Amino acid sequence: AQAQEYELSYGHMNSPTSVVGMQADWLAEEVAKNTNGAVKIDVYPSSQLGKIQELAEGVSMGSIALSHNTAGAISSLYEDFGVLDTPYLYRDYDHLMKVVDINSPVMADLNQGLIDNTGMRVLYAFYFGTRQLTANMAVKTPADLSGVKIRAIPSPVYLTAVEGLGAAPVPVDWSEVPTALATGIVQGQENPVNVAVDHKLYDVQTHMMLTGHISAAEIVVINEDLWQSFPQDIKDAINKAAETVRQKASKMILENEASDLQKLKDAGMTIIGPDDGLDVAAFRAGVEKLVHERFDEKYSKYFEEIAAVK
Amino acid sequence: MSATLLILFLALMIIRVPIAVCLGLSSAVVMILFNLPMAVLAQRTVNALDSTPLLAVPLFIFAANLLSLSGVTNHLFELVRMMVGWIRGGTAQVSVLVSLIFSGVSGAALADIGALGAVQIKMMRKQGYSAEFASGITMAAATIGPIFPPSIPIIIFASVSNVSAVKLLIAGIVPAVLITILLMAQVAVMARIYKLPRDEVKFNIAAFARKFVISLPALAAPVLLIGGLVSGYFGPTEVAGVTVAYALLIGKFIYGQLDLKRVLTAARDSVDATGNVLFIVATAALFAWVLTMDRLPATASEFLLGLSSDPLVLLLIVNVLLLVVGMFLESIAAILIIAPIITPAMTAAGVDPLQLGIVFVLNLMIGLLTPPVGMSLYMVSIIAKMPLHRVIRGALPFLLPLFLSLLAVTCIPAISVWLPNLLD
Amino acid sequence: MMTALSMLMLGLMAVLVVGQVILRNLFDLGLPWADELSRISNIALVFFAVPALMLHNRHIAIDLLYSALRPAGKAILRFSNYALITLFAAIFTFGLYKFLIRAGKFSTPSLKLSNYAVYAPVLVAIVLLLVIAIYRLVTRTEPATDYETEDASNPIADAIAEEMADHVSASTPSGDSRK
Ligand code: NA
Ligand code: NA
Numbered sequence: 001a002q003a004q005e006y007e008l009s010y011g012h013m014n015s016p017t018s019v020v021g022m023q024a025d026w027l028a029e030e031v032a033k034n035t036n037g038a039v040k041i042d043v044y045p046s047s048q049l050g051k052i053q054e055l056a057e058g059v060s061m062g063s064i065a066l067s068h069n070t071a072g073a074i075s076s077l078y079e080d081f082g083v084l085d086t087p088y089l090y091r092d093y094d095h096l097m098k099v100v101d102i103n104s105p106v107m108a109d110l111n112q113g114l115i116d117n118t119g120m121r122v123l124y125a126f127y128f129g130t131r132q133l134t135a136n137m138a139v140k141t142p143a144d145l146s147g148v149k150i151r152a153i154p155s156p157v158y159l160t161a162v163e164g165l166g167a168a169p170v171p172v173d174w175s176e177v178p179t180a181l182a183t184g185i186v187q188g189q190e191n192p193v194n195v196a197v198d199h200k201l202y203d204v205q206t207h208m209m210l211t212g213h214i215s216a217a218e219i220v221v222i223n224e225d226l227w228q229s230f231p232q233d234i235k236d237a238i239n240k241a242a243e244t245v246r247q248k249a250s251k252m253i254l255e256n257e258a259s260d261l262q263k264l265k266d267a268g269m270t271i272i273g274p275d276d277g278l279d280v281a282a283f284r285a286g287v288e289k290l291v292h293e294r295f296d297e298k299y300s301k302y303f304e305e306i307a308a309v310k
Numbered sequence: 311m312s313a314t315l316l317i318l319f320l321a322l323m324i325i326r327v328p329i330a331v332c333l334g335l336s337s338a339v340v341m342i343l344f345n346l347p348m349a350v351l352a353q354r355t356v357n358a359l360d361s362t363p364l365l366a367v368p369l370f371i372f373a374a375n376l377l378s379l380s381g382v383t384n385h386l387f388e389l390v391r392m393m394v395g396w397i398r399g400g401t402a403q404v405s406v407l408v409s410l411i412f413s414g415v416s417g418a419a420l421a422d423i424g425a426l427g428a429v430q431i432k433m434m435r436k437q438g439y440s441a442e443f444a445s446g447i448t449m450a451a452a453t454i455g456p457i458f459p460p461s462i463p464i465i466i467f468a469s470v471s472n473v474s475a476v477k478l479l480i481a482g483i484v485p486a487v488l489i490t491i492l493l494m495a496q497v498a499v500m501a502r503i504y505k506l507p508r509d510e511v512k513f514n515i516a517a518f519a520r521k522f523v524i525s526l527p528a529l530a531a532p533v534l535l536i537g538g539l540v541s542g543y544f545g546p547t548e549v550a551g552v553t554v555a556y557a558l559l560i561g562k563f564i565y566g567q568l569d570l571k572r573v574l575t576a577a578r579d580s581v582d583a584t585g586n587v588l589f590i591v592a593t594a595a596l597f598a599w600v601l602t603m604d605r606l607p608a609t610a611s612e613f614l615l616g617l618s619s620d621p622l623v624l625l626l627i628v629n630v631l632l633l634v635v636g637m638f639l640e641s642i643a644a645i646l647i648i649a650p651i652i653t654p655a656m657t658a659a660g661v662d663p664l665q666l667g668i669v670f671v672l673n674l675m676i677g678l679l680t681p682p683v684g685m686s687l688y689m690v691s692i693i694a695k696m697p698l699h700r701v702i703r704g705a706l707p708f709l710l711p712l713f714l715s716l717l718a719v720t721c722i723p724a725i726s727v728w729l730p731n732l733l734d
Numbered sequence: 735m736m737t738a739l740s741m742l743m744l745g746l747m748a749v750l751v752v753g754q755v756i757l758r759n760l761f762d763l764g765l766p767w768a769d770e771l772s773r774i775s776n777i778a779l780v781f782f783a784v785p786a787l788m789l790h791n792r793h794i795a796i797d798l799l800y801s802a803l804r805p806a807g808k809a810i811l812r813f814s815n816y817a818l819i820t821l822f823a824a825i826f827t828f829g830l831y832k833f834l835i836r837a838g839k840f841s842t843p844s845l846k847l848s849n850y851a852v853y854a855p856v857l858v859a860i861v862l863l864l865v866i867a868i869y870r871l872v873t874r875t876e877p878a879t880d881y882e883t884e885d886a887s888n889p890i891a892d893a894i895a896e897e898m899a900d901h902v903s904a905s906t907p908s909g910d911s912r913k
Contacts (some may be wrong), residue, residue, distance in 0.1 A: 010601075015654075046650055048602045053843070054357045061836040064345035077840045120838070147762045154766030154844040170764030171363040171844075175469035176545050179476045184542030185758070199472070325811055326800040327818050328793035330784075335822040338829070351829030351834060356856055359777045362769070365751065368744055368779060544755045551751030574741070582741035585783020586794055592780065682796050692879075700799060 006039045006234070008065035008226070011058065012048030018069065018198055019256065020218060021045050023126065023249035025146055027066075027220075030241030035234060043067065053077075059221050060118040068220045070128070072155045078117045080110060083299040084125075087161045087213045087287045089306060093127060099309050100125035100217040106305040121220045127250035128218040129257060133165065134205040138272060141279045142166030142286045151177055151189040160294055161213045162190065164287030170192055178204055192216075193251065193260040202267035210273040211283050222258025265310040311608040315340045315597070318639075319659055321465050329640065329683060330586075334593035337600045346603065351596060358646070359588060360593030363469045366462045367642070368584040369550035370417030371424070373557045375576035377415060378425040380561025380568045382528045385626040389431065389521045395509035399501025401437055402447050403494055404509075405430040409451035410490045413458035414532025415553055417465075418677050420583060422455035423448060423689045431694050437507045442704030443500070445694045449686040449707035450493055453675040456728075458486035459536055460553070463671045466547045466645050473663045475546035476539055477730040481664045484729055485672065485719050492711035500707065527560045539734070587640065587685070594643030609649045615655045624659050625669060625720050628652060632670065637676020640685060644674055668719055668726040676712050677703040736786040736862065739855075743779035747772050755805070770844040785862035788819070791877045816871040823864035830857055853865040 010028065014021040022133040028041035038123070049055065049064055052073050058064035060077060075082030083089075090096040100107055102122055111122045139145055145166035151161040152169035162169040167188070172180045180186050188205065190213065196202065220242070265271055272278045296303075318336035323329065338351055377383060394403045408430075409422060416422050434444035456463050459479035468475035500506065522529075535553060538544055544552050561568035604607055614627050635644050649670060653686045657663050678686035681702050691701045719725050728731050737876045750772040757763040787793050800811050830853065869874060 039430075044602065048355065049599065051360070052355055053840075054353060057840060057849075058836045059348070060840070061347065061349050061353075061833070063350045063353075070587055073843070076843050118840075149758065149762055149764065152764070152766070154769060158676045159766060168764060169763045169766065170729070170758060171766040171769040172545070173469070173547075173769075175363070175472070176475060176547070179468075180542070180545055182474065183476055183540060183545075212709060322818065323796050324799055325814060326795045326797050327815055328788075328795045330793060331819055331822050333804055338825045338846065342825075346830070348825070348829045349833035351826060352833040352856070353837070353854070355826075355851060356777055356781075359780055360773050361776075362773060364787065365747060365772055365776055368776065369748060369751065372744060372748065378908050452898060543759055548751055551748055552755060554748050555752045577741040577744055578737060580736060581779060581783050582787065582792065584744075585740065585780050585787050586792065588776075588780040589784050589787075590794070594865065686795070688794050697801060 004037055004040050005231075008039065008041045009044060009049070010041050010066040011044045011055050011064045012068050013047040013055065014054055015198070016043075016045040017090065019249060019253050020128065022276045024066075024068070026248060027241060027245045027270045028230060031238055034237035034241050035149055039234060039238065054205070056120075057225050061121075062119070062223045064223075064226060065226055065271045066123070066220065066222050067217050070216060071219055072153070072157050072216075074114070074221070075155070075157075077149075079112050079298070080113050080302070081219075082155075082157050083295075083302040083306075084110070084219075085157045085214060085216050086295060086299065086303075087157070087164065087291055088284050089303075090157065093215075093250075095309065096215050096217060096252060099306050100219075104309055106302055109305070114221075114269070115224050119224045119229055121162050121224050123220045123222045123238070124220045124246040125217040126246045127253050128216045129253055130212045131161070131190050131192055131214040131216065132196075133190045133209040133213070134183075134188050134196060134201055134207065135171050135209070135267075136204070136206050138270065139188075139209050140272065140277045144281050144283065148188065150185045151180065156294070157214075160290050161287055163289040163291045165190075165211060165213060165283050166286055174294055181205055192253075193257050193264070197260045202264050202269045205269065206263075207260050207270045207272060208264055209278055211278070211280065212272065213287055228293060305309050311340060311344055311604040312601055314343065315585070315600055315604075317654055319597070323682065330589040330593045333590065333597040333643075335675070336362075337593070337596045340600055346600070350599065353598050354596045355592040358592045361469075363462075363592070364588065364642075365461075366417055366465055366547050366550040367588055368580055369554050370462055371421045371583050372576060372580040373550065373553035374412075374416050374421035374425040374555065374581050376557035376561055376568065376573065377412075379572045379576050380557065380565045382525075382557075382560065382565065383408070383412065383425055383429065384563075385452065385521065385525045386528055389518070389525045391509060391511050392513055392518045392521065393512040396513060397501075398508055399497050399506035400509040400511075401430075401434050402439065402443070402501070402506065405434070406451045406454075406469060406490055406493045406497065409454050410458065410486065411529065411532075413455040413486060415460075415528070415535065415557075416455045417460045417462040417550060417553075419449075419452040419455050419686055420587070420677055420689050422452040422668055423686060423693065424579070424583065427452070428693045431690075437509065439506065440701055440704075441694060441696055442506075442665075443469070443506075445690045445696060445701050446704035446706070446708045447493070449495065449679050449690055450712060452686060453672075453678065453712060454486050454489050454493075456675055457482045457489060457668070457672060457674055459483065459532075459539070460546070460549045461671070462550075463641055463674060464667065466642055467649050467667050467670055468546070469557070470646060470650045471663060471667065472655045473653075473667055477670075477733060478664055478667045479539065479546060480536075480730040481668055481726045482671075484725050485668050485715065488718060488725060489672075489712065489715045491709065493714050496708065496711040527564050531556060542675045548553060588644070589641050590640045591646070591661070595641060595646060598643075598647040607647065611648075611651045611655060615659070616651075619659055621659055621661045622721065624656060625661060625666070628656065628669065629673060629716065629720060632673035633677065633680070636674050637680045638683050639677075640683065641674040641677060644705075645670070662723055664726050665719070665723045665726040669716070672712075672716050672719060676709070676716065679709065680711075736782045736859070740779050740782040740786070743775040743782065747775045747779065750775070766844045770842055774842070774845075774847070774852055777852065781856045781859035783897065784859050785866055788863055788866050789877075791879055797879075812876055813874065816867050818862065819867040820871055823860055823867055826860045827857075827864060830860060 024043045055067040059067045072086035149170045150167040151172040154171045322332040390404045390407045431444045468478045750768045
């Protein structure tokens with residue numbers, strides 16, 4: 001085996017036992033394997049190296065080699081990136097996977113912009129899940145949400161989604177969300193199904209509505225100066241590892257979505273889908289109206305490119 | 311790297327460099343020596359303060375200052391004096407009981423000492439108590455404040471450990487009462503041994519009833535705050551802001567004591583205390599970052615938790631660890647550094663996170679009374695104008711009831727978890 | 735001056751936190767920007783307070799060794815204290831510079847404030863800290879801490895003691911070292 005030449009830090013905010021957290025460890029293993037131990041990746045989970053935006057800034061400055069984040073969070077550093085978290089953007093899972101492939105034309109564009117503006121590049125992006133609404137009441141139409149307080153991430157795309165669904169978006173720090181749901185500060189929240197399972201939201205929420213308002217990719221970024229310092233064979237080895245992990249993590253999250261939904265049912269939650277009278281078309285219309293008002297000017301060029309990906 | 315960092319930190323501390331600078335400078339020097347990115351120095355310290363639970367610090371201190379300036383604490387004293395002042399060591403017992411009542415609106419031990427300490431110590435010394443005894447009981451009673459809800463350290467522990475903040479706050483109620491009882495028992499014993507004085511106050515039912523009515527807005531505050539918290543009108547951090555509003559309202563319209571000048575005095579004192587404490591928290595975050603880069607916290611907790619798999623033994627190990635940590639680190643900083651690492655392993659071993667939270671916070675509150683870094687010691691040394699070594703001597707006897715409480719909370723989970731589990 | 739700014743930040747924070755509780759409960763309204771602004775005001779509150787505390791020698795430090803020394807020893811320790819604080823402030827300023835040249839243009843999620851704006855109070859505070867530390871270093875002066883001054887007292891305790899004078903014959907408060 002080769003001697004160790006590079007030691008890279010990978011910081012993230014997820015628990016080491018979540019799929020998102022585990023895929024960082026998988027990357028470390030794959031990279032070590034593909035480079036015969038020349039590149040060692042140390043993973044620091046659970047925000048040990050800093051909070052959401054701090055991690056992204058850290059990769060940009062080079063104080064952290066690698067991290068992952070939502071496209072919405074990365075948009076604080078490079079606004080165009082927010083387009084990838086636009087509500088009701090992707091036709092299906094395959095469409096999302098093709099759009100966020102680093103070699104797709106739209107991702108190539110975004111990546112170049114990211115490199116130029118922040119000094120970091122996308123290494124790979126994987127499927128992070130589809131966000132669903134939970135509440136302590138049955139919701140079938142946007143009218144049911146009128147005046148209902150739903151916890152929203154205070155970032156433009158997420159606020160737009162919650163407002164478009166018809167609810168009143170209320171900011172609650174993630175650490176306080178289960179408590180806020182239990183005591184009734186907010187009546188609901190929206191997240192991918194795995195988050196509802198991992199954080200036992202079934203203890204504090206009675207219903208899940210399959211609104212599927214945002215399908216999202218988690219973006220893994222690496223510092224650009226560091227990347228360019230690698231010889232070609234190392235770059236190739238890392239890229240190969242990245243593709244392996246991207247496929248493995250995406251598939252696992254997709255497969256878990258079905259079983260996680262069952263877990264929520266078993267824990268006593270009522271799941272409301274289109275067959276149970278959920279008016280997804282009405283929710284979609286409400287959200288898309290706001291999306292057009294707020295984001296067309298900024299993102300229409302990307303919307304066309306994304307729609308064109310087959 | 312960690313060894314260099316710790317040695318530098320201790321060396322700077324001994325030669326009287328401000329604690330915040332000790333943490334920041336030792337980190338900065340290690341970062342230079344080991345070629346770590348200097349931008350993190352600014353980024354980590356600033357981001358440590360960009361935190362919702364930390365807003366509770368300035369707001370609770372402000373609320374406590376407003377309450378004492380509006381005469382609320384004064385009325386509470388008078389009320390409790392009539393109840394227990396006449397027994398031997400009465401004024402000391404009054405201090406403990408007033409601390410318990412005040413803990414229902416106060417989120418921090420230092421806020422308790424700030425709001426009550428000066429008056430308590432003055433009253434006791436006037437009646438012939440030794441300065442050491444007076445400051446000791448004041449510091450010990452102040453540990454009740456952050457155990458009984460609301461509480462800054464409990465909110466912060468809950469936020470970094472993914473435990474329900476409301477449940478953990480409720481979990482503190484029984485332990486706080488237990489500490490009160492043990493402290494009062496200790497005072498009773500010491501009162502006999504040292505022939506402590508009685509207060510000349512006489513119990514008079516009419517005067518007592520009058521005082522009770524006057525004190526009602528203050529006595530009702532804990533009920534309103536805990537009620538509002540449990541019914542979802544406000545969150546665990548927002549309760550601090552609500553307390554400020556409540557203090558302003560009753561201070562202005564019921565007690566009529568608050569004018570602009572007093573509000574400004576309260577605000578001035580609050581930003582002083584907040585700046586002091588949170589600057590330490592900020593540089594401690596950088597210190598923790600350097601330790602993390604060296605993987606020390608993970609290695610150390612793996613080692614400690616690998617010593618046993620029995621929940622009780624693990625809790626005892628955590629106690630020892632935290633008592634040592636509590637000697638050297640400011641309490642919020644200690645929670646932010648250690649809680650996220652220890653909690654997952656402890657809960658995996660079968661320790662109830664609610665019990666762990668109370669054990670954790672109580673340890674660090676005892677740490678406020680242990681040298682060399684003991685914020686309560688410094689605060690009392692300032693208030694009572696006593697040199698540190700005398701304040702430390704005063705604290706010693708009261709460590710006994712506090713350790714007994716800690717032992718009880720460690721060995722009997724029900725003390726912490728029984729009440730919050732009734733909520734389900 | 736810096737203390738006044740800190741107090742302003744405290745007032746702003748209290749209004750934002752209480753305002754959110756009121757709006758949410760009475761009008762079903764959430765203010766994402768207020769949440770972010772209250773956290774930013776906390777950063778400013780703390781950093782504005784830092785140089786003011788340094789100017790008045792009120793940062794918490796362990797003085798067990800210091801208080802045991804003779805005047806000459808005390809003077810040496812004081813000099814090294816301010817030299818070290820100067821060093822710290824200088825390195826911090828350098829760290830801020832390194833951070834802002836790379837990450838200054840990035841913005842906050844909700845208010846879209848740039849890091850230049852969020853970190854401006856920090857920069858002002860740390861540069862002031864540097865100036866104060868150098869001033870102490872050069873002039874070799876230092877205000878006494880609270881318990882060293884005979885007539886020092888706590889304004890809040892004084893106010894309470896005044897009211898309790900009827901009930902408890904507390905000693906009358908003397909001057910206030912903080913003004
Ligand atoms: Na309390
Ligand atoms: Na201590």
